[in-house]
Each structure stands twice: as C-alpha cells, then as structure tokens.
Amino acid sequence: MPRAQANGLELEYDTFGDPARPPVVLVMGLGAQMITWEEGFCELVASRGFFVVRFDNRDAGLSTWLDELGEPAIPDIVAGTAEPPYRLSDFADDTVGLFDALGFAKAHVVGASMGGMIVQQLAIDHPGRLLSVTSIMSTTGDPSVGQISPAALATLTGAPATTREAAIEQSIANYRVTGSPGYPATEEFLRHKATRGYDRARHPVGMQRQAAAVAASGDRTERLRAVAVPAVVVHGDADPMIDVSGGKATAAAIPDAELVVFPGMGHDLPEPLWPDIVDAIVRATARSA
Template structure:
C-alpha cells in the first residue's frame, strides 16, 4: 500500500450549542466534497485509520473524523450514572413500569438522535452544508439517523456493519453476551487485555486481527480518554434506539450497505434489513468479514464509499 502525500489538520475542537465539544481532525482540501466518518461504540476517531482517511482524501474528498461524545477527547457526559442492571433491562426491552411513586422506566442519558445532532453540529461548526456520510456499527445507526433527520445535508450514505434498530434483526451472538457484560478492573492494563480479547472474538476470521496491533490500538484509545461510564451511556443509546425501518423507507439518498458474512456482534440480518429498507440501496456482503475494519479490506471500503458518492453526483 502506497503512502499518501495528503496533509492532515491537527486535532481541533468544535463547540456545539448543546454544550458538547467534539474533537475532530480533517484530511485533504476543504474545497473538495466532504466525507464525514462516524465511528461506533467506544471507538475514537483513530479507529478510522489515518491511512484509510488518506486513501479517501486521495480520491478527491475532504475527510472528517471525530470523537463522539463520551469518547476520546470529546466531552464526557458525567451527570448520569448507569449500571449493569440498566443495561440488562434495556437489552431485554423491559417496558416502562411504575410502582407507586417509583418509576422503573429504562431511560438512556442521550439517544442515537442526539448523537446525530452532534454530527450535524460538527458540520455546522466546519461551515459544511452537505456531506457524504459514512458510519460503522453504532456510527452506522448515527449516520442513518442523520440522513433521516437532516435529509438535505446528506449527499450519500454508507452504512457499515450496522442495523436498523429493529430488535428482530442485527442481533448479537448469545455467546458474546457474557463478554459484553463482564466486569473488569478500572485500570489501563485491564482495559487493554479486554480489548485484545474482544478483537479476537469479533474480528474477521478471513482477515485475522494482529494481537500486537490490537494492543497498540487499545493503549492509544485508553490514553486518549477512555471512559467506562461513557461506554455504558453509549450502549444505552443503542439498546433504546427506535426501529428506523419506516423512516429509512422514506429516504431518497444514494446508499450502500456493507456487512460481513461472519459478523457475530451485529448479525448480517441487520445489514440486509438496512439495504431492504432504503430505496435503491446497494448491499455489499463481504465474505469472511466480521465486526472490524481490517486493513486488507480498506480498498473495499474506499470503493463502496466513493462509488456511492459518485451516484450522488
């Protein structure tokens, strides 16, 4: 893989009217069409690898990656404490329940819709009216929601290893649940060890993750501002999201859905349902891909994103 000569900005901060500050970085010429990259659960912007960003910029795009709230160097929403019980009840879809004066409803501190508003706010801060929007996993949920809420701002949509919010599709392999809910010590070493384990569990079998690379990524992620409580808040947003199927059917945007045939974290049914819901969407199933963005598939992702963008023009 050749090294790009595309220049990048320093990490910058955008202050949104909501009080959220988003750390972000750009690649390429700001006069080129913009691509907004939205990462998933607990993933800082660095999970969109710098070389992948440069590959997109080399294709003539102004590429933006950023830390979602509660991730990396962006604002941590500290006023809401959530626990394992909240997660379990949200996962089981426990309906609102009130026992006398006690309200037992499961409520997330913020929603996928709020995260989509963050993305729109970042575009506002950068003076960008429209962008090609790409999301991975939770980022795909945010990207879909942004297209629903701000249809005039989304030039094209690429949803990677994500789902519609409907509970009957995109489910997790039950064997992963104990790992997802497992308690770990609040230390750097414990986080790194668990991240390497997660990489092995959800990584692509046809493109096996490098344990040493997974370890380095985990160390960087932790040092940039990992928040265990922030991960819980993001998980609550995912578990309480609405079913977007009907809203997706009303979209009129060029869209491509990319999903791995071996995804255990978001079953491939989630990708198929997303493509079926969006009129004219193209579905690209990748054999042997699971729930990661392996370097061997970067050209595949670049092709999906740029082909979708071309359909917009």
C-alpha cells in the first residue's frame, strides 16, 4: 500500500473508488488500524459516488511510530503536571497533510471514536478544508458526558498479552465487551479481525500516547459551537466505551448537526447497519456547498 508524506510523518493509506469523485477521508480511533474500516464498508461509501481514503494514524498500524517520545505518564498528563507527546490537534494536522499529499483542496471527513474527536478538531482548526463532518461513536471531551463503563475500561487498562495467541484471544474477549449487543459478531469474524490486526501491526505503547493526546486535549464543546460545516453525529444506544450522551452532546454543540442513534449498536460498526450509517454520511455530504 502507498504512504503519504504528511506533517513530517509517513501515513499508510489506501483508496476505493474513482479519484475524480469527491473525497471522503475515514479517520479511525484509539489504537485502531485503518483496516478497522472494513473493505466492504469503504466500497459501499465509494459506490455512492465518492473517492474513499482510509489511513493509519500516527503511532498505529504501518504509519510512523513515535517511540522516541517514550511512554506517557497519563495520570500526570490528566493532572496537568506533564505535557503529552502530542495532542488531537496534531492528528488533525496530520490529516490535512494527507489531504495535501493527495491533492485534496477540501474533503468530507468521517471519524470513529477517537477519529470522531479528530474530525471535530479538524472542523475547529481547519474548517476551510472540510466539506462535511461525520462523527461516529465519539464525544466532545466534556468529562460529564460519554463516560466509559467499568467493563470497557478494563479492556483498555489490562496488561498487554505477551504472545501472539494470547493477544488474539485478548482482542476477541475485548471485542465481545465493546461490540454491539443488538448485532453480535460471529466467532469466525472476531477471530479473523483479531488475527489480521495482530499480524499487520501491534503497537500498545503507541495507543498509550494516543490516549494521552485525548486526555490532554480538553473539552471542545464551546469551540464546536462555531463550526459551520455540515455535520452528522452517529452513535449507538448500547455503547459501553463512549456512552451515547457523548454523541448527543456533540450534536447539541455543532450548529444544525443531525443526530442518528441506533438501538443495539455498541462501540463498533456492525455490518447490518452499514447501509444506514452510509446514508447518514451521504446526508451530511449533500448539505455541503
């Protein structure tokens, strides 16, 4: 797959659809690789008349790992007594750097989980580069909304497995905690997903630095009130990782944002909901100038 030089980094990416069509850039979440955007989902978006790009964020997948920055002291960063290795604004700058590398003057952006936070930051920092924003299963940074359940928190704070087999089993167990109770994934799918992710790239300390960026970037609510880009907010009512209150707060903060809440959806993108999620994305793109 190709790599783009962006913001001093190399970002691994791939594409779907006709490059002559309007671009839709997909931004993934905490520790997640671009392959978490399943090929079938990307192809479905492309089939609606778009050129789709998915990519690995910094410190994830096959993009640049910033191990020289060390392991973050997250409690100190939360307390404000230490600086994070980077912030969400740096992810936003990376994404604009990808736009530049691919020749996009403007693009539609779709972010999931931490990726939703990144596209919110894009709308704050680089509004002139965006055509529309879709924020999926994300939140505003306000600690009073979007809380994580104890079980989901345990999936993030447990010690990383030390062997391939154990890491795959750990991933499967975590997916069962955070996935959609209304759309349970099969054992075969979860094992394939966990194995593919492990064998492509595994970088737990990079996820810690990404988590530090989220913790250090604060509440975006007031800045989101100035966003003028067409926006849609998608969330599940059974999300244990980021409570649906985070999505509701995001939609309330962004002027004229559409809120779509799916019953039974957790912190994943279940295939039966792909057509409805893509419809929501397309509605946001249709409102762009």
